[in-house]
Amino acid sequence: AQSVTQLGSHVSVSEGALVLLRCNYSSSVPPYLFWYVQYPNQGLQLLLKYTTGATLVKGINGFEAEFKKSETSFHLTKPSAHMSDAAEYFCAVTLPPGTYKYIFGTGTRLKVLA
Amino acid sequence: DVKVTQSSRYLVKRTGEKVFLECVQDMDHENMFWYRQDPGLGLRLIYFSYDVKMKEKGDIPEGYSVSREKKERFSLILESASTNQTSMYLCASSPPRGTGAYNEQFFGPGTRLTVL
Numbered sequence: 690a691q692s693v694t695q696l697g698s699h700v701s702v703s704e705g706a707l708v709l710l711r712c713n714y715s716s717s718v719p720p721y722l723f724w725y726v727q728y729p730n731q732g733l734q735l736l737l738k739y740t741t742g743a744t745l746v747k748g749i750n751g752f753e754a755e756f757k758k759s760e761t762s763f764h765l766t767k768p769s770a771h772m773s774d775a776a777e778y779f780c781a782v783t784l785p786p787g788t789y790k791y792i793f794g795t796g797t798r799l800k801v802l803a
Numbered sequence: 804d805v806k807v808t809q810s811s812r813y814l815v816k817r818t819g820e821k822v823f824l825e826c827v828q829d830m831d832h833e834n835m836f837w838y839r840q841d842p843g844l845g846l847r848l849i850y851f852s853y854d855v856k857m858k859e860k861g862d863i864p865e866g867y868s869v870s871r872e873k874k875e876r877f878s879l880i881l882e883s884a885s886t887n888q889t890s891m892y893l894c895a896s897s898p899p900r901g902t903g904a905y906n907e908q909f910f911g912p913g914t915r916l917t918v919l
Contacts, residue, residue, distance in 0.1 A: 698843065721906055732807070732893055732910030733846075740906065779845060783906055789834050789853065789897060790861075791908065795845040 691716050691784045695794035703802045708752075708767040710797045712780030715761060720782040722763040723791070724754055727777045736778075739763065750774070775801045806830070807911035809894050815917045822881040824914050826894030833899040835877035836908065837861075837869060840891040852877055884918045891915050 696711040714720060721740045725733040737748025744756040750773075754765045763780060780794040810825035826835065834853050838846040838861075848861030850869040858869050866888060870878045877896075881888055892915075895908040 723907075725910075730812075730912070732912045733895075733908075734910070735907055738907065789836075789851060789906075790848065791846075793845040793847075795843055 691720075691782070691792055693780055693782055693792050693794040695778075695780050695797050697797055698795065699798050699800065701800040701802055702770045704772055705769050708765070708770045708774065708799065710765040710778050710780075710799065712754075712763045712765065712794060713761055714763065714780075714782050716782065716784055718784070719758060720784050722754075722756060723781040723783075724748065724752070724763075724765050725779045725781060727779065727796075729776070733779060736765070770799075770801045772801050772803065775799055807894055807896055807909050809892075809911040809914050811914050812912060813915050813917075815919065816881075816884050817919055818885060820881075820884045820918075822884045822916065822918075824879040824881075824892055824894075824916070826877045826879070826896075826911055827875050828877075828896040828909070829875065830896070830898070830909075831874065832896035832909075833874075834897045835871065836895040836897075837867075837877065837879045838893045838895065839863070840893055840913070846893065849879065884916075886918050889916060889918045 694713045723738045724736040727733045737746045739746045739756045747753045777798045781791045807828045836851040837849040852858045852871040868880045893913045894911040897908045
């Protein structure tokens, strides 16, 4: 069965430190991959997505993610955390590519320490 | 910008009540979705609709029904609310195939439902 795993339900980083949020998937075919962010009391907002082409994808607010097929991973990074990055982050896939149904990970709550 | 609105941000209902959650999108999107979000479980799909009057069950449809009479509006119905339906409910929409963003979903702000 297809699945998405986000390692670490809570991650804390210091302001200015590297942010690394992990996402691994299992799939029989290469999926489309997404990262969404949810700020407190809001809906989800797309950060970035990978469909085809370049495996390093840049998104909004300085985030990027790299699709590594050999590792079945799509980890989210940001070189320098800002207080405003505190939120919950969700990795999602569509399987097979291009269908409407998402499979979401369970989310990682990012805390940024001053 | 796409706007997805939900009728209530917070809702408190009693066990056994019939509950309607409304979602409206203003971008002429074909596809609309209802999810529930629970801590540690992420988002789980309840129902989705790919056209007016068309619907398909998601992963957890039990205890829910939906209605899509107009393209812009997708309603989630709890026929007889129970305490285990206390949750955050998120509506989303996505454009049709052939558009650049067809595999993206645009979310509303959510409705936090408490069933007492």
